[in-house]
Each structure stands twice: as C-alpha cells, then as structure tokens.
Amino acid sequence: MQPFSSVTAIGVPIDIPNCDTDQIIPARFLRRAKDDPKYATFLLHDLRFNSDGSETDFIYNRTPYRDSHIVVADINWGCGSSRETAVNALVANQIRAVVAPSFGDIHYNNCIRNGVLPVRLPTTSCDQLRKQLHAAPGARMTIDLETQSVTGPDQTLYPFTIDVFDRMRLLEGLDDISITQQHAKTIESFESIYRDQNAWVFDP
C-alpha cells in the first residue's frame, strides 16, 4: 500500500450529507475486479453519468475539479454498506484523502487500510473549506499527516487528530497482516489457552 505523508492538491467539495457507499459505488459494480479498466468511472457513478452514459454536470465531472486528489465531504461520509470497493473507486481516481465531519466506521477503516487518509474536522471547518473550494474552482489545499494538519486554500490551518496506530499504518504504508505476523507466537499461545478454556467454541 502506498505510504501517505503529505499531499497538496485541488480539493473537490461534495455537498452530500450521509453520502452512503451505495452512492460512492453502486452495487451493480461490486462483482467487478479491482483491475477493471473502467474502475475509475464507477466512483459516484450514478451522480456522474446519465442512463445513456453521458456525463451529468456533477461537480467531479467539471474542470478543474476532476483533477482533484482531495475530497471535502459532509457528515457521515461513507455510511452504509461495508463494501471496500468504495475505497477502490477512490483509489482508482487517485483520491488520496477525504476530509469530513464524520465517517461511516467501516468505510473509515477501509480507507486506512488502502492508503487513503480520512480526516475528521469539525462541521464548521468542513463547511468553510467546501465554501472556499466552490468559490475558487481549482483551489489547492494541503493535508500533512506528519504534522496532522490541513491547510485550506486561504492558508487557514486546521489541526486534526488521528489514532496513533492508524497514523503509523499510513505513514509507513504498512499492511496489517505483516504487523500481526510479528506477533505469531503470542497468537499461538493465546489460542491454545483460549481453546482449553472454551472448548465449546471450537468443538461443539
């Protein structure tokens, strides 16, 4: 997974509260392989494309927003279905970070595990950022994970917090299995004691 330290890029404001993962990638694309050449088009597909395949005027279709690598969203971004394909669709479009007041819990974890930085900022800060991005299309912002800060288009600094373990995963681009395998012995001994004490779990 691609490590994350800092990104400076155009931000795209998406003003949809409770933007569920069914919006981020409709269910009919769930069976597609991750390397499907059309994967990038699945992102927010039904908001971006009409039934005849033509583009709508949804903000992400417009220049210069379509070159953005940062999404600034509204409350509860990525709620609903656990589909990790929602993050795959972000990655296919080179979206490196999503800033929102709150996230669906499972989607948040899925982002971390795929090198996409989810940033929680207060609702008022997100509102302000989205407003500025609308006012100045193509405005750039910076997200720095080392210093845990977002710099808005007007240079306003917004500090954010993130779990230290999640921060490490992203900074080092570490995948969980390799972290866990360092503890193979501990798992082994936990399991053998746990099994002895809870035979009903394993051997009903």
Add this chain to the structure above:
Amino acid sequence: MSTPKTLFQKIFDRHVVLERDSGDALLYIDRHLIHDLHHRAFATLKANGQTIRRPELLFGTPDHSVPTTAQTLVDIPQGEMRETVSGLEAAAKEMGFNHFDLTDDRHGIVHVVGPEQGITLPGLVLVCGDSHTSTHGALGCIAFGIGATEIQHVLATQTLWQRRPKNMRINIDGALGPSVTAKDLALLTIAEISAAGGAGFAIEYTGSTIRALSVEGRMTLCNMTIEAGARSGIIAPDEKTIAYVKDRPFSPKGDRWSEACAYWKTLFSDTDASFDHEVLIDATTLEPRVTWGNSPQYSGSIGDTLPNPANEPNLIKRSEMEAALTYMGLQAGMAISDIKVDKVFIGSCTNSRIEDLRAAAAIAKGRQAVVPTLVVPGSGLVKKQAETEGLDQIFKASGMEWREPGCSMCVAINGDTLAPEERSASTSNRNFRGRQGKGSRTHLVSPAMAAGAAIMGHFTDIRSFN
C-alpha cells in the same frame, strides 16, 4: 471488587490477544461468515502465499448474487453472477471450509443462516464482510461488519485489530401496540439518534420492550443498528436466547452446552458499568412507521404527513430533506397513506425470518395484492417451514410471488430490481438512492405494513385491517 464492565467490554476483554499502548487491540475471532461477493478473497490469499488459519470457524453461503428463481448453479445466468456463486463454492471445496450450496436447504442470507444453524452464539466475537453483521448481536455476541482487507486478515490470522469503541446504552421501555414491530422500533431509534448518531459506538439495547421482543425481533433491531452508524448492537442473552440456540446443528451439546451456559449467565452489563452515552426511548406511543427519505433516519408514523423542509432549522438536514423529496417524487405535506407503490418486496436479512413471513401472511390471507409483490424467504429452511405452515399458499392465493432464498431486491444485483422512478414498499434496511436499482424509490416498512401496501396499492394503517 473488579471494575464494573458493560456486556460489550466483558466479551471484548476475553478476546484480547494483545493490546498496544495506543489502545488498539488484537482480537481473537470465533466465527467468520462469508458470502459470494467475497469469493475473490481466496485467490488473493493464495497469491499472498497464505492459508486459512481456522477453516473450521469459517462459514460460507451464497446470497447476494442468487436469482430468486434459481435452485441450482446452472439456473443462474452465465456471467459474473454465476461466477461469483460458483467461485465461493469452489473455494470452499478446495480450502475446506463450511459452505451451504444452493442445493442445501441450509443456504440463505448469511445473517439468517448464522443464528439458524447455531453458528452464532452468545459470548462470541463474530465478523463478516457485510455491514449487517450487527444482526447477530441480538444473541448476545459482539458482531460487526468488516471490509475486504480485514477479511484477508481474519482468514490468515483468525484475529483482527480493533479499537475499543465507546459504549452507548439505548433503553427502550413500554409495551408495543398491536401491529407495531421491531422494525418500527428500529426506524424510531434511528430517527431519534440519527443515521450518524452511533458512529464510534457499540450500542447495547436494554429495557422492558427489548426483553419482550422475540429473538427474531431482536435480530431485526440489531440488524438496523448499522443504519444508526454503529457497527454493532448487542442484547444481553436471557432465557429466550438460550432456548433459541439450544439444539441447533452447530450449537454446543452435552457437557459443552453446560460449560457454555455457565459462561453465558455472566453476560450482562454490571449495575455500575458506565456508558459514554445513554438514550431513553418510550415505545408505548410507537405506531407503524414508513420511511420517506434516502436515509433510514427519515421516517414517520403511518398517520403522519410529510414534513416541510422549510420548517427544519438545521440547514444540512433541510437541504437533505429537499433533495430527498425531489428524488423520491414526493411533496411536503402529503399524507404518507397517500403514497402509492408500484412494487412490494418482503424479504432481506432484516425481515425474512419465519415470524416476518407469518406477519405478512396474516395480512395477505384472503385478500388480493394489487401491485407486483415478491416474497423471498431468508433461507432454505425458512422457506420449508413457511411451506409446512401453508404460508406459501396464502401468498400465492393473494397473487404474490413466492421465491427462492437470497438477498434479492434488498440490494438488487440478482436480477430483481425496480425500474427508474419505480416506488417500492420494502422490508429491507436501506432506502438509499439507487439501492433497489438506478433511480429506484424505496420506502422501508415492516412485513405486515408491506403486505398492507400490496393489498391497497398505497401505504395503509394495517391496524384498520381485520
């Protein structure tokens, strides 16, 4: 005296393999369920040179991609649908984990099958690559949905990294009125705490209303906990829970049963346990509910009129409400009972258990559906049971379609869909834009309310039936 703990903390602590200073814990996983959409997990596992650590704790069943007319693999149209189902089956054969194929009566929606087979038991930690895994918490276990990368992790290590969630207690008291169900309770709860209200929390449901619910009803409530933003909902096991799990195929027997029961008796939140957030809900005035927006938090009682967004002081909510009314093709102020439906879907992991089908059949009996109606049992065994009770005959006599088990029109990727702008009364759990097909308009209701809408062609107060 040890520190008082919540039910969730008790089970969590018992499964901690190790804990980092940051508070992240490596949890041991007792049960892992998997469905067809994750069939690629096994190829990835192999490509990474890994194996399934505990195949005996892994259970697979096809549900999402199964056409409700298919009884065997060859009945599924060739292409990605069939490949998905056969992919899971082939992986199970090759790698030796439990799998219920289409010809096995035990197959069905993963969240119906787990409890039905006694795979889901109190005190366990259970995961599945599906957000509605919260369902299983109804039996007093920690159960939550995970993503594809986390599935790989569980397959390879039988563990998962978890941060301790905050604890929320939702206490619901009061007797439910006639024809008011766990589904209505779930919709009320989400309306109260909002679709994001549970984010970061594990929710425990307590109170006289919860104790009075059947185990099936508790599953409906825990199922929809994810729609309130919380990954898991849990209900302390009681004598109903224990009676429910007893003698199921995979539940413990003999001495193992006694050992398990002894542990299960310790599973409750201690009197002095502290919760980070408490919510009190009075269920006595609850009425049958209908959602009208594109988030399950927007619902009203059957006698209500649709709210006017202009009266909503919260601007985010106001714009969301306006957008929802436009998408749904509704007007502020109209009576919910004036909303006409084009199709009715009775099924999904929220409401496809035998109790749900009985409730729908009680309304359908001797009446005619005036719109196309799909009744999809949650598993092969639910289907059989319903047929033994003659429920299938009631549905068919009403002009409703009686289908094979699966997710069907809940997620609409098996061929059962709504056309753009078509409107459904649906017993599923999500009314998101496009959830039941591009441009589809979904209203969430209980099984009896769905059957009522099928008979009348619009939403109706089923309490007036009879």
